[in-house]
Amino acid sequence: MHILAVDDDPIILDLLTHFIEDMPEHTVTTALSVTDALGLMVKPEQPFDCFLLDIVMPGTDGIELCKILRGTDRYRTTPILMLTAMADKGHIDSAFAAGASDYITKPFELNSLKGRLSLVEQIAREQREPTSQTYATQALLGMSPDDLADEMTIDLHQPLPIYDVEGVIENSAMENYVTQLSRKSLCGSVVMAFTIRHIADLHACLSPYDFTCVVTDVSEAIADCLLPTHRLVSYAGNGTFVCVVEGAAQIDMERLVDHINLYINAMELSASDGTALNIRVCAGRPARLIWRKGDSAIDALHQAHISAEEAADRLTRDMGSIWTVSHSVA
């Protein structure tokens, strides 16, 4: 990968250069400021496959640069690793919300840097593959419905990257977020998930473009309705969104789901042919993260995901049994 490292500390840049020189599969270019970095990026013959950005820099910081990169077509999905101090949760949250893929804590060691770069290299490789879900989504959002290629498909069960929605991040970034943060930092946060009801039917009926728009709109509704708590939302596939919410002492899930559904209803969603779409979500059981870390935090995400899908199935079954119950009672 061709990596751009941006940090106002020349020692960090020296260390990164030294370590990355030891990895023949990578090359690195360095910049001491965001201004310098942007100057390097205007040269079209020198695209980057990965960014390492210091969060805390004077003037424009790494989070702002991350937002700038995500706003460009070229770097919308390029892996961005933030360089940050340990336990700096406020900055980490902001970085993920700005579109960061993962982060590396300073001081870092060669092996941890190597490991993290090999993980993002895999992501970078996927970005370059024209058949990937990410590419498909990018293409879909960049094309008018009439121009869509017939062979372009979205796999129902795969996570879908969602762009330009505040508080919504990629599913792989969400997993990195809960895996990397310390137990203390995540303690008290709540994991919850919402599922779009009858998602398989919607997936079968809608074009890939319309399906992507529905997922994007619902993600926006969920992220907005979770305000003012600090929240991160990602689309995990199969109509399900997983969320990590901080600072919510008590959550009335029933009211929250009603609020989201009203919000979606007010959006007046429709397919490209003008057909009105009746989109509703349901929620699973929220789980508070208490001293969870690593795999157990990932497990909490998966449990929330499963719980929301079970709730959707249960609602469908219950709706189907209404007349049977009424008949037997009568």
Add this chain to the structure above:
Amino acid sequence: MSALAISDGLAPIRSRFLDLLDARQTAIHADLEFVFAHPERAGPALERIMADLHKIAGTSGTLGFADLGDRARRAEYAIADLLDAPSGPATPVYMLIIDVLEAALDILDPAT
């Protein structure tokens, strides 16, 4: 590359780090003196100290000065808390900064 080779390769970076550490501890010392002399106008000086400590904390551990890095990180967070709540006790924060300066001096001039 072996651990020894990596260590050899780090020597010039470590040397540059020590040069910068010397300059940073001098700057922190000057800012701290200003803070003591003008507590009512301490904010910008504390922010400068915090920025220097942030840089020291970010690289010390990788270059074999983990203790210095830990002290710098503690002092950095303490300053951040003090800037968030200026009515809090300042003396313990200044002691943490002095801790860093002492650790830096031990590294730069072990004979003292």
